[in-house]
Amino acid sequence: MVRTRFAPSPTGNMHIGNLRTALFEYLIAKNSNGTFVLRIEDTDQNRYVESAMDIIFDTLRITGLNYDEGPGVGGNYGPYIQSERKDHYMPYAKELIEKGKAYYCFCSKDMPEGQQKYNRHCANLNQNEIDSKLATSEPFVIRQLIPEGKTTFCDEVFGSITIDHEEIEDQILIKSDGMPTYNFANVIDDHTMAITHVVRGSEYLTSTPKYNLLYESFGWDVPVYVHLPLMLNEQGEKLSKRRGDASFQELLDQGHLPEAVINYIAFLGWSSPDNREYFTLAELVEAFAIKNISKSPSLFDSKKLAWMNGEHIKRLPEDVFYDMALPVLQSAVHTPGINLKDVSKMVQSRILFVKDIPELVDFIDKLPNYDVDLFINKKMKTDAAIALQSLESIIPIFNDISIENWNNRTLYEVAIECGKSLSLKNSQMLWPIRTALSGKPSSPCGASELCALLGKEETLKRMDIGINKLKAL
RNA sequence: GGCCCGUUGGUCAAACGGCUAAGACACGGCCCUUUCACGGCUGAGAUAAGGGUUCGAUUCCCUUACGGGUCACCA
Numbered sequence: 001m002v003r004t005r006f007a008p009s010p011t012g013n014m015h016i017g018n019l020r021t022a023l024f025e026y027l028i029a030k031n032s033n034g035t036f037v038l039r040i041e042d043t044d045q046n047r048y049v050e051s052a053m054d055i056i057f058d059t060l061r062i063t064g065l066n067y068d069e070g071p072g073v074g075g076n077y078g079p080y081i082q083s084e085r086k087d088h089y090m091p092y093a094k095e096l097i098e099k100g101k102a103y104y105c106f107c108s109k110d111m112p113e114g115q116q117k118y119n120r121h122c123a124n125l126n127q128n129e130i131d132s133k134l135a136t137s138e139p140f141v142i143r144q145l146i147p148e149g150k151t152t153f154c155d156e157v158f159g160s161i162t163i164d165h166e167e168i169e170d171q172i173l174i175k176s177d178g179m180p181t182y183n184f185a186n187v188i189d190d191h192t193m194a195i196t197h198v199v200r201g202s203e204y205l206t207s208t209p210k211y212n213l214l215y216e217s218f219g220w221d222v223p224v225y226v227h228l229p230l231m232l233n234e235q236g237e238k239l240s241k242r243r244g245d246a247s248f249q250e251l252l253d254q255g256h257l258p259e260a261v262i263n264y265i266a267f268l269g270w271s272s273p274d275n276r277e278y279f280t281l282a283e284l285v286e287a288f289a290i291k292n293i294s295k296s297p298s299l300f301d302s303k304k305l306a307w308m309n310g311e312h313i314k315r316l317p318e319d320v321f322y323d324m325a326l327p328v329l330q331s332a333v334h335t336p337g338i339n340l341k342d343v344s345k346m347v348q349s350r351i352l353f354v355k356d357i358p359e360l361v362d363f364i365d366k367l368p369n370y371d372v373d374l375f376i377n378k379k380m381k382t383d384a385a386i387a388l389q390s391l392e393s394i395i396p397i398f399n400d401i402s403i404e405n406w407n408n409r410t411l412y413e414v415a416i417e418c419g420k421s422l423s424l425k426n427s428q429m430l431w432p433i434r435t436a437l438s439g440k441p442s443s444p445c446g447a448s449e450l451c452a453l454l455g456k457e458e459t460l461k462r463m464d465i466g467i468n469k470l471k472a473l
Numbered sequence: 474g475g476c477c478c479g480u481u482g483g484u485c486a487a488a489c490g491g492c493u494a495a496g497a498c499a500c501g502g503c504c505c506u507u508u509c510a511c512g513g514c515u516g517a518g519a520u521a522a523g524g525g526u527u528c529g530a531u532u533c534c535c536u537u538a539c540g541g542g543u544c545a546c547c548a
Contacts, residue, residue, distance in 0.1 A: 007548090008548090009547080009548050011547085011548075041548065042548095043547095043548080044546095044547055044548065046547085047547065047548080105546095109546060141546055158477095158478070158479095161477070161478080162477095163476075163477070164476075166475095166476090167475075167476050167477085167543090167544075168544085169544075169545090171545090172545085172546050174546090175546040176546060177546080179546085181545090181546070181547085181548085182547070182548045183548090186548090201542090202477095202478070202479090202541090202542070203541095203542055203543070204542095204543090204548095205477060205478065205542075205543080206476070206477050206478085206542075206543045206544075207543075207544090227478095229478090229479080230478095230479090230541065230542075232540095232541080234484090236540080236541090237541095238541075238542085264485095267485065267486080267497090268485070269485095271485080271486055271487070271496095273487085275487080275495080275496050275497080277485095277496090277497060277498090294486080295478075295479060296478095296479055296480065296481095296486095297478095297479070297480095297540085297541065297542095298484085298485065298486085299484060299485080300484095301483095301484045301485065301498070301499090303484080303498060303499055304484070304485065304497080304498045304499080305498095306498090307497090307498055307499085308498085314511080349510070349511055350509075350510045350511075351510090360509095377508080379508090380507095380508080412507075415507090416507095426506095426507065427506085427507070427508085429507090430507045430508085431507075431508065433507090434507070434508055435508080438508085440508090440509090441508075441509075442508055442509035442510075443508060443509070444508095444509080444510085445507085445508090445509095446506090446507035446508065446509095447507055447508080448507070449507085450507095
């Protein structure tokens with residue numbers, strides 16, 4: 001049974017690097033019908049940010065990375081907030097002291113001048129010295145005694161890695177405030193919560209031997225390690241909260257759909273063998289495999305994310321998209337009688353973001369003061385004379401169409417027929433109409449649809465304006 | 474600086490040691506089309522450098538360069 005955990009610390013925003021870690025942990029668990037656990041690692045009370053906890057909960061909820069065990073859900077191994085189980089860790093630390101794998105250290109927090117590394121001074125204290133210091137309540141920490149030698153471990157992504165213990169300091173397990181350090185709490189919790197796959201960023205690669213030494217000291221099995229490649233910002237720098245690199249919330253504010261963000265970041269450091277790129281979360285669960293995770297760091301590309309967002313918008317059911325777009329449509333279109341549902345359908349396949357809608361539909365409320373040159377289009381083989389001919393011929397025909405018959409299909413048919421009688425190509429007939437109605441080089445739909453959308457009166461009015469512009473030429 | 478990891482087009486990336494090194498985004502062109510977009514086709518663009526092993530190296534080994542990570546009573 002695979003069990004993974006997402007173990008964020010509540011210190012601020014969740015940037016997309018954190019999110020990707022959560023995603024991969026979720027995918028690894030769910031791909032084999034395993035369990036995904038949320039554990040809040042808040043052992044550093046100085047860095048604690050109150051709102052951060054909610055950000056974590058909200059992000060997981062919005063993205064659909066639902067955890068099976070964790071705060072509010074329960075399970076057999078809880079609680080899942082480390083500060084609430086503070087007393088849980090000390091007995092393990094004492095066990096290590098008894099085994100000679102750790103020791104009390106009474107050195108002050110500040111290193112003596114000129115000393116870069118801890119010199120293991122307190123490892124050599126005799127029992128009487130230790131007892132008397134403890135008896136007088138001298139502040140202490142508990143340090144792990146790193147033995148001589150080397151540790152080799154196997155990572156699922158990076159392969160076999162060997163680190164000499166000379167590179168590792170006697171790290172602190174229990175801080176002077178009684179709290180465990182991350183390094184210690186992490187190992188204890190991962191073991192007691194029966195985590196099988198430890199998934200985390202590759203910045204932990206070099207400290208992994210410390211964890212293994214702890215597992216070995218307790219006689220516990222080491223978990224499977226899956227270290228993820230780094231994610232860098234668009235400048236190739238490490239993602240950081242301080243620099244304001246894309247946080248999930250920011251991407252949402254910019255108009256990205258949660259599912260598009262998830263889809264995009266799944267492809268940062270992972271790829272699907274079948275070349276497919278559009279994935280729902282459920283499809284990712286199905287397709288994900290650890291062996292397809294890559295080692296090299298990847299840059300965040302907002303252009304591709306934008307494209308991905310468009311892909312997800314296109315595939316949204318019409319009514320879902322309509323509900324989403326409605327507030328924007330309402331604020332962008334005020335003309336009475338306009339069917340916003342129609343407008344919604346027109347724009348759905350043409351935008352990357354919902355916020356792109358207003359500039360697409362601004363011509364509805366008010367015809368732009370466009371340049372008459374817009375009528376002249378080489379590709380459409382249309383010049384001013386043809387444009388004038390098209391508009392002047394169609395006006396009386398449109399005029400005869402009753403309001404009941406004023407629909408796209410009818411309008412299109414009569415326009416084409418009119419064009420034929422004038423020996424005009426479809427594009428020559430329709431381009432001037434489209435231009436006169438939108439006053440823009442591009443519009444979310446073609447000529448007849450525009451006419452149907454704007455209504456008879458407005459259509460005739462705008463064509464008149466076009467004619468006047470052309471005559472003034 | 475020590476140690477660890479990485480390096481395939483601008484970006485994401487694929488390729489048991491074996492065709493002419495996939496595909497996607499972005500960019501250019503063409504087609505389709507009732508404009509633009511969508512869609513289809515297509516173009517340009519890459520194995521960091523040097524050595525070795527091999528019949529054959531993007532792939533394995535070494536060196537160099539560059540990039541990153543890590544060396545906390547932070548996680």
